[in-house]
Amino acid sequence: MSIISTKYLLQRARQQGWAVPAFNIHNAETIQAVLEVCAERQSPAILAGTPGTYKHIACEEMLALCRAYSKSYNMPTILHLDHHEQFDDIVHKVNAGVRSAMIDASHFPFEQNVDLVRQVVNFCHRADCSVEAELGQLGGQEDDKNVDAQNAFLTDPQQAVEFVHRTGIDSLAVAIGTAHGMYTQPPKIDFDRLSVIGKLVDIPLVLHGGSGVPNDDVTHAIRLGVAKVNVGTELKIAFANAVKAYFAENPNANDPRFYMRTGMDAMKQVVHEKITLCGSEGRL
Ligand code: 13P
Numbered sequence: 001m002s003i004i005s006t007k008y009l010l011q012r013a014r015q016q017g018w019a020v021p022a023f024n025i026h027n028a029e030t031i032q033a034v035l036e037v038c039a040e041r042q043s044p045a046i047l048a049g050t051p052g053t054y055k056h057i058a059c060e061e062m063l064a065l066c067r068a069y070s071k072s073y074n075m076p077t078i079l080h081l082d083h084h085e086q087f088d089d090i091v092h093k094v095n096a097g098v099r100s101a102m103i104d105a106s107h108f109p110f111e112q113n114v115d116l117v118r119q120v121v122n123f124c125h126r127a128d129c130s131v132e133a134e135l136g137q138l139g140g141q142e143d144d145k146n147v148d149a150q151n152a153f154l155t156d157p158q159q160a161v162e163f164v165h166r167t168g169i170d171s172l173a174v175a176i177g178t179a180h181g182m183y184t185q186p187p188k189i190d191f192d193r194l195s196v197i198g199k200l201v202d203i204p205l206v207l208h209g210g211s212g213v214p215n216d217d218v219t220h221a222i223r224l225g226v227a228k229v230n231v232g233t234e235l236k237i238a239f240a241n242a243v244k245a246y247f248a249e250n251p252n253a254n255d256p257r258f259y260m261r262t263g264m265d266a267m268k269q270v271v272h273e274k275i276t277l278c279g280s281e282g283r284l
Contacts, residue, residue, distance in 0.1 A: 004076045005099040007130040007170045010204035014227035018279035022046035024232030033264040037271040039073040043280040048082035050143040059093045099129045106134035117167040136175030157196040171204040178209035198225030242266035
């Protein structure tokens with residue numbers, strides 16, 4: 001059992017009309033929470049770490065945890081680099097053993113985005129590492145980066161065709177109206193745009209900002225070509241609220257095995273719901 005890339009998994013998901021949920025993880029407990037559910041439901045899942053996550057636990061340590069859990073749960077594990085922006089950082093982590101990377105150069109003008117992504121693809125493909133890149137830009141807060149509404153812009157379908165062709169990426173993150181973080185009002189997803197992109201681009205599409213997106217919108221997006229659904233904030237909220245409630249009820253508690261377990265159980269509920277929503281159960 002090993003650390004694998006997302007290339008064939010996401011292709012299979014797109015062809016068959018389901019999606020792989022990608023969960024943002026931060027430590028051993030959040031990895032365990034995701035994998036306990038995945039093992040029970042026999043679902044593939046992507047464990048996604050932002051650059052900030054790998055500052056909290058070094059990539060080598062995260063890989064060691066994933067390899068150990070992969071063996072214990074008898075299933076392959078995908079450790080993904082979420083929203084990585086630096087070529088050298090990706091090289092270092094792929095050399096350490098990561099096999100799934102997102103290069104986010106979406107803040108650059110188109111030509112610069114293409115150049116950096118192509119450089120990452122050339123390196124990663126030699127190491128059997130799949131590459132996701134973003135065209136257009138999502139708003140909201142992700143890691144320590146905040147993109148306000150004025151700077152967010154949607155993916156242009158024709159540019160998407162050129163982008164995929166010139167970069168050789170394995171999956172494309174699209175900006176279609178979702179945002180990172182929780183929504184104050186329901187997101188307005190541009191399904192017409194997604195439908196055109198889905199017809200023109202045959203690689204798997206990725207939906208970022210999955211927290212708080214109504215279930216019908218997620219399933220609609222999957223029907224139009226989305227094969228990876230990213231969820232972060234909803235997991236953190238569930239975990240934190242459960243731990244807060246635990247301490248409110250047990251003000252003298254101090255044993256992490258108990259208060260962490262309440263957080264993990266609440267997070268596991270969300271993981272269950274997203275696996276059902278994405279239709280990934282039994283697809284290991
Ligand atoms: P949310 O935190 O809004 O679920 O977004 C997660 C994400 O898109 C990670 O890349």
